[in-house]
Amino acid sequence: MNEIVHNHYIDAGRIAARVREEAVSRVKEDIPLLEVAEFIENRIKELGAKPAFPANISVNEIASHYTPEDNTPCFKRGDVVKIDIGAHIEGFIADTATSIEVGTQDHRRLIHACEEALENAISSVKDNTQTRTIGGIIETTIKKHGFNPVRDLTGHSLEQYKLHAGITIPNYRSIFSQKIRKDMVFAIEPFATYGKGNIKYGKPHIYAINERSNTKANLRLRELFGPLPFTPRWAPGIRIEDLTGLREYLEIIEIGSEIVAQSEHTMIVNENGCEVIT
Ligand code: MN
Numbered sequence: 141m142n143e144i145v146h147n148h149y150i151d152a153g154r155i156a157a158r159v160r161e162e163a164v165s166r167v168k169e170d171i172p173l174l175e176v177a178e179f180i181e182n183r184i185k186e187l188g189a190k191p192a193f194p195a196n197i198s199v200n201e202i203a204s205h206y207t208p209e210d211n212t213p214c215f216k217r218g219d220v221v222k223i224d225i226g227a228h229i230e231g232f233i234a235d236t237a238t239s240i241e242v243g244t245q246d247h248r249r250l251i252h253a254c255e256e257a258l259e260n261a262i263s264s265v266k267d268n269t270q271t272r273t274i275g276g277i278i279e280t281t282i283k284k285h286g287f288n289p290v291r292d293l294t295g296h297s298l299e300q301y302k303l304h305a306g307i308t309i310p311n312y313r314s315i316f317s318q319k320i321r322k323d324m325v326f327a328i329e330p331f332a333t334y335g336k337g338n339i340k341y342g343k344p345h346i347y348a349i350n351e352r353s354n355t356k357a358n359l360r361l362r363e364l365f366g367p368l369p370f371t372p373r374w375a376p377g378i379r380i381e382d383l384t385g386l387r388e389y390l391e392i393i394e395i396g397s398e399i400v401a402q403s404e405h406t407m408i409v410n411e412n413g414c415e416v417i418t
């Protein structure tokens with residue numbers, strides 16, 4: 141990998157990891173989710189990167205793709221909170237997530253299962269590893285603890301300004317498999333749940349512009365975020381209805397409304413292993 145690109149990844153990763161940890165200490169009972177989301181997005185900029193997507197703060201049965209739009213939702217005691225953040229420098233993205241419990245310790249094992257699945261998965265990553273092997277390790281680890289992986293959510297390769305660059309890392313031993321290669325950049329993200337691990341969709345809170353179109357609103361948003369996801373919070377004065385070629389990221393919810401935990405790191409694959417940047 142080119143040294144400049146490598147340095148951008150390292151810097152983006154360092155910033156994302158630092159902001160993740162700082163955000164965790166701000167998750168407390170009765171604090172609005174918006175306060176933590178805005179902290180994350182502002183802090184990423186303050187440290188010299190840009191948010192690669194709106195801070196995802198998904199609670200309990202919501203696995204991902206929730207970002208608050210106003211001050212209304214607040215953390216409650218016993219919530220299982222997934223903080224999922226992305227920072228990029230010149231489009232080179234670091235994507236990372238962690239789970240915390242608000243004021244209780246009832247879901248430690250579920251959260252631990254995700255963390256251990258991620259660690260075990262990372263140990264298997266090197267040039268030529270099959271994605272289904274990594275998925276198998278994640279599935280086995282989560283099931284060993286008595287939980288289920290969320291099968292419809294996956295890790296993914298990353299490329300400049302591309303959050304999902306074509307290769308997926310399943311959270312179970314899938315039949316389909318791809319070979320990962322040296323110098324590829326991946327986010328691996330196990331999700332574990334008390335439920336069956338299937339999903340249903342909720343409302344959209346996060347969007348991206350898929351196509352180039354010359355309407356004023358589209359041009360303005362492409363200029364601001366390129367092809368990366370955004371929240372209406374970031375685009376005051378722009379109406380979602382005026383945009384064309386819009387991609388909606390719907391909330392992803394566990395099908396039986398069971399609690400979900402998540403853990404995620406970004407890594408660069410090398411000959412004998414990988415370099416975790418977050
Ligand atoms: Mn993520």
Ligand code: MN
Pocket residue numbers: 235295296327329404
């Ligand atoms: Mn990801």
